Amino acid sequence: MSGDSTLARLAAERATGALHGCVGALYLADGAVVHAESPAVPDVGWRLTAGGRLSPESWDEAVEEGGPDYRAGSFLVEHGRLSRGELELCHLSALFDAAYFVLSPLDTTQRVPDRFLKEAKHWFGPVRPVSVPLLQREVRRRRCLLERAWPRPEVDAAPVVPVAGAGGAGRGGPLPPTCGRQAVLAAADGVRTPLQIARALGRSAFATLLDVRRLAAAGLVRTPEADLPGTAVRPARLSPPAPTAAAPEISLLYRIRDALEAL
């Protein structure tokens, strides 16, 4: 991927600035990634206010007071709004989440950012810089996790439709989805897509996508029928990235076999 090599070059040059495009931006400082933003994922402010950890007023105050000096994040800690640990956890979670959708856009017609604005800084300020190789490895791992969970990227962008009456199909009795997945299933109204559910819950978009794939694999969420695998080559522009070309087909066949046996 060209985005990967651009990023590797910027890391090698210890560049500072923003690598940006229509799918979002990665901010670098001295060649390490210090911030990432993508319209696909809830940002730090949304995550902190959605669950009530911060009031919208506290958040706005940090942006207004700390933003001009590029240190809105540190402002929250210095004024006792968050612990340093909370800031780091929330920011890293948002950073890796956004970076995934910047480097691996759901809509494959979109290009990975290739424009670099030198010396651009983000108003949130650096929290815990992430090395470019680590970030790239993590993006690859996340792609593989989605593929392993349920190799049908059609569910990523489609409305999440719960399967009526499903839920008792697993071996050894009913297996209700729990925790995050429970919330995702409860928010699935047949209209909202996985990313819209993530936004509504103030939750990681990647984790939500993974939940939806797992729910689909468990038969609790409908997988769109549109294009059955193996019948035709899907037009690349409609399908989100499929990192490995050959492997998914085999794992898909195994899954179909397992699903049939479980009936």
Next chain:
Amino acid sequence: MTGIDGCLAEAMAIPGARGASLVDWTSGLALGVAGEGPGGDHETSAADAAELARLAFENAAFTRSAAGPGPVEDVIVTARGGYHLIRFVETAFDSSVFLYLWLDRAEANLAVALFRLKALAGRLVVT
């Protein structure tokens, strides 16, 4: 305590500690590491621990109780040579992280380690 690194430094001060990390169990990513990892590699052990953590955390069998469902707090693995402790970190915003502590069995006291890890996980997210 100053953030993730401070928390891990304190975890390494627990008697018998050989390695500590803070791991996101959605993907198995280590957000911070200290000391050594089992097998000399934090990245692999974080991913392995994350699989175990996710199984425990998401399985309703472990979250049922007489008083109603409650989240899993710790996962404890005792092995011939060591203890592996997973302590889930509860946050007031969406997250999926745990502290992972690897202890030398001959030097560690399991009860003490559990107690101190619990306190650390709490203090990481308290202002």
